[in-house]
Amino acid sequence: MFGIGMPEMFLILAIALIVIGPKKLPDLAKSLGRAFGEFKKATAELKETMELDTDFTDVKNAFEDLDDHIKAETDTSVGYEAVDENDSDHSEEKKTAPEADEDDIEDF
Structure with missing residues (x-):
């Protein structure tokens, strides 16, 4: 852990005991x-959030x-011209539909 061995730890504790004092040292150790x-x-939590973000990015890329793929398979731009031409031809036929005869109505 950070390259600190037992002799270094004893030296740090001895200096802390001298500087802080024996009464406040346990409270300081608890606080640390x-x-x-809390830091851990x-x-x-930050690591978990980053992993979730990566997972959501993978899912988003898969949906995109x-x-x-679906847009490529269902190319709707092909054939619009032909449909428009056919619609204009049929629209005249719809407008000039023959009137129903009175004889046809009486048959019903």
């Missing part, structure tokens, strides 16, 4: 322990690929 715990928890 809690701070490191926040780091884990699927959407591109």
